[in-house]
Amino acid sequence: MDTDDALLLFVAGLVGGILNAVAGGGGLVAFPALVLTGVGGTVANAINMVALWPGNLASLAAYRLDFTPHLRSLLPPAIAIMAGGWLGTHLMLSTPSGVFFHLVPYLLLLATATLAAGPLLNRWLLASPVALGKWQEGSMRVGGMALVGIYGGYFGAGLGIFVLAILSVSDQRPVGATNALKVALVFCNNGVAAITYILSGLLLWPQTLIMLAGAVLGGYGGAYYSRRINPRLLRWLIIGAASLLTVYFFACLH
Numbered sequence: 001m002d003t004d005d006a007l008l009l010f011v012a013g014l015v016g017g018i019l020n021a022v023a024g025g026g027g028l029v030a031f032p033a034l035v036l037t038g039v040g041g042t043v044a045n046a047i048n049m050v051a052l053w054p055g056n057l058a059s060l061a062a063y064r065l066d067f068t069p070h071l072r073s074l075l076p077p078a079i080a081i082m083a084g085g086w087l088g089t090h091l092m093l094s095t096p097s098g099v100f101f102h103l104v105p106y107l108l109l110l111a112t113a114t115l116a117a118g119p120l121l122n123r124w125l126l127a128s129p130v131a132l133g134k135w136q137e138g139s140m141r142v143g144g145m146a147l148v149g150i151y152g153g154y155f156g157a158g159l160g161i162f163v164l165a166i167l168s169v170s171d172q173r174p175v176g177a178t179n180a181l182k183v184a185l186v187f188c189n190n191g192v193a194a195i196t197y198i199l200s201g202l203l204l205w206p207q208t209l210i211m212l213a214g215a216v217l218g219g220y221g222g223a224y225y226s227r228r229i230n231p232r233l234l235r236w237l238i239i240g241a242a243s244l245l246t247v248y249f250f251a252c253l254h
Helices: 002-023 027-036 041-063 064-093 097-128 133-155 159-170 175-201 205-224 231-252
Strands: none
Touching: 002 041, 002 064, 002 159, 002 205, 002 231, 027 041, 027 097, 027 231, 041 064, 041 097, 041 133, 041 175, 041 205, 064 133, 064 175, 097 231, 133 159, 159 175, 159 231
16 A cells, blocks of 8 residues: 555545535445555455444434433334344355455445435425334334345445435434434444454455544544535535446446
């Protein structure tokens, strides 16, 4: 790893941390940067998860007053999404590197489309609440979190949109509380995945620590200045950049 690669990884971590604190989608910047510096797809995915996870702490701290009253109801979906994250991470570790390389463009496409459609989906869900019984709500919430947790452990970009969609259908809470629960559940999923990747011995620590340093600074700065940043503009900038990267990775397959 030369100086240019180190600088790119630090900046990618910085930007990824800011994005996750403000609008989400940081992995759509950090993961391609790792691949472009020559890191293999499977290892890049592991580094991306570990390096960006500490930045989630800033968002979690910012929402602590919103989700604290709901800690009891948070436990079952948290266990489910962590179990899914553990399974997804082990599926990733068992996926041959060549196979994962061919999956990357499709995973990026899914994450980019999810990020683009997220606000529209959430408005539709909130405008069309589904009448469910208490048992049905709980079952949908736990089962849904287990499923999206698998995706979160395997790749993870755009996970927050999936979590928010499930909560919007299965949980009739105020929007602020729902968003706080989303942040907490994503933190739980990413934490299990990050710890599993660390224990696997898969990480390249120089690249991981450089990106982690950028992500911590970005996460803190993004949380601090989040009220001054236009999240809608930022989200569309992410979508535009991610779309170009998706096309690039599809082109690399041919």
